[in-house]
Amino acid sequence: MSAVKISDRLTVASQPDRETLAGVARQGFAAVINNRPDGEDTSQLDNASERALLGQAGLAYGFIPVTGTTITAADIQAFQQATSGAKGPVYAHCRSGTRSLTLHVLGEVLDGRMKPGEVAAFGRSHGFDLSGAVDWLARQAARVPQVTGFHEPRTGSIQYVVSDPGTRRCAIIDPVYDFDEKSGATATHEADQILAHVAREGLTVEWILDTHPHADHFSAASYLKEKTGAPMGIGRHVTAVQRLWQTIYNWPELRTDGSQWDRLFDDGDGFRIGDLEGRVMFSPGHTLASVTYVVGDAAFVHDTVFMPDSGTARADFPGGSASALWRSIQAILALPDQTRLYTGHDYEPGGRAPKWESTVAEQKRANSHLAGMTEESFVALRQARDHTLPMPKLILHALQVNIRGGRLPDPEANGRRYLKFPLDGLGAAVW
Template sequence: MPVTKITERLSVMGQPAVEDFRDLKAQGFATVVNARPDHEDQAQPGTHAEEQAAHDAGLSYVYIPVTTPTITQADVRAFQKAVNEAQGPVVAHCKSGTRALMLHAIGEALDGRMRTDDVVAFGRDHGFDIVAAANWLTKDAARRPVVEAFFDAHTSSVQYVVSDPATNKCAIIDGVLDFDEKSGATATRNADAILAYISDRKLSVEWILDTHPHADHFSAASYLKQRTGAPTAIGERVVDVQRLWKVIYNWPELATDGSQWDRLFAHGDTFKVGSIDAKVMFSPGHTLASVTYVIGDAAFVHDTVFMPDGGTARADFPGADPRMLWHSIQAILELPEDTRLFTGHDYQPNGRAPRWESTIAAQKQANPHLAGITEEAFVALRTKRDRTLPMPKLILHALQVNVRAGRLPEPEANGKRYLKFPLDALDGAAW
């Protein structure tokens, strides 16, 4: 069981056996990071067996499964977080230790503590070939746009700042306004973190974009517009969602012309983020109004396609349709195979760290809802699965805010704001 020390904090190794975990504890390690996906070969114990062995040995355990071609910045940051937050030395493993060392080296280079030109020699000095890490960094430096993600653990939502390094102009996509359903409290912590990032990097906001009216969190579009002055936008079919929910809420005062946003995008419309070309794809199915924003080599699909191990979005909300969702996904999959795909939620299958970036090629190859599936099989799979899912806990809270571009209800005479939602309006009771 050879272990290679990289820093005082981090060591890497190949695949340990379950019985090795107690020995790792005896060597002084506090945390094991597993960077290896399950089912790579029959000999590996798998994450569930490893997690139990770590628990039995008194070790903390973190699961960050990666393959060399699909490492993303989210994986790198999750790896750094696991090392930095551990209560002592960390040992990270994959099959040989190479991917674990790659995650460390990429993070060091991204943060300026190592030059890309020195990465290969760094790996060689420790007995590993990590040319792939240097290649990753070279490719990453050439990508346009720059995409920074902000994960909200409370709603499992991912928000994005998409920027053009040539002009320092950016767009914000699907910002989250904090809401605690138990106390009724609202806050702007998520949005303020986005604004702080923008300020630190001296970016100028050109757009505040919603992909659709969300059912599981409040949109921060209105607050972000107040803070930045940037125009808000959404797909033009939001008017259909407004009409639908106007009836559900018995809300005669609701304007259903989309005027709450500054621009309504039609399918095929184009715009720019700085000097980077962007276009809009109408992507209904999850909702009547869902759109995909394709900005440079990045596509923002939110509740349409999840990470390959997470499948696809549900299609049983009012106005949703699994067959429409299938056709929307097929149109997305016609984008170039190296297109970066950014999802809007991650529910962390098997307890892995949050992830949000994949590619068209990875989706075609590894998403069980899409790879080798026919339209009829997808509709049957999606329909059967959706019947088992309760409605999102915030759907009735959130839609009355989100069909108005994130505007909260106006204060009443006592200065307080009040949400209104109907009883027995939706199927899907928790019991």
């Protein structure tokens, strides 16, 4: 076992045993970050055991599992937050310490405190080969479009800004409008964070896109249109969702022609973000109206597949279909293996840090709902799992907003807005 002090704030180490971890607190460390996925070898402590041991010792613990070839911006961001938020020195480990140091130096470069050309020498000075970090930076610099994800922890939603570095034009995908169901309070914290990013990066918003009418959060599309003047878009089959929920809500005055949006996309339609060409794939199954947006080597797959350790999306909402979801996923997995896939949600299984980027190759290799599955076995797995899931707590609140493009209900005579939803409107739901 070896540990290398990188700074007063950070020490990186190879895989510690129980005795070593038990002694970390006595050495003055305040937090431990585990960067090693479970199951890499039989001798390592797993995440649950390490978390329990460190909890007994009173240390903070972060689980940010990565492999050398699958590090993403989300992992780097999580590592930075875990180290900066610790109440003292941090002890980060993986098999050898290389992945932990890689996450650290990538964060230093992205934040401007280190130059890319300094990375290799910095690694050598501490006894590490950081050629993987150098390669990561080169790949990242060449990627088009540029994608920034924003994780919203209340609902596990991921929002995206997708930009063309040449023209500084961008699209916002699946933005969240804050809503607290306990108090009825609304706010625009998430959307304003996106607007601040757009301003900071000198971007012009060209599109505001939703992949589908969301069941677990309000869409901020309408609010962002007011702020930016950019057009709103969604898949054309939103009209079928409108008709379905018009009946559920007993809402005869609802317009069900999709006119709440500026553009209704058909399967195969194209659009532009600056000089970048985007196209639309109709991806039903999770909902009747779900679409995937493909821009360059990036695909925004909403609630079809999650990260490989989380499987796939449910298909039991009104209008959902596990068979349709399987076919939609197969179309996505037919994209080139290195296509970046950006999911719509992450629920942090095992307590790991949030992640949202994978590749087609990773999904085919490692997603337990997909690898080695047939349509028949997938449908059986998906239906059995869906029968155990309660409905999202905001489904009845959110749909009446989102089938109007994220517009809140109109104020009534007293100036207040009111939501309306049916009792026993969704049949025999799991409590």
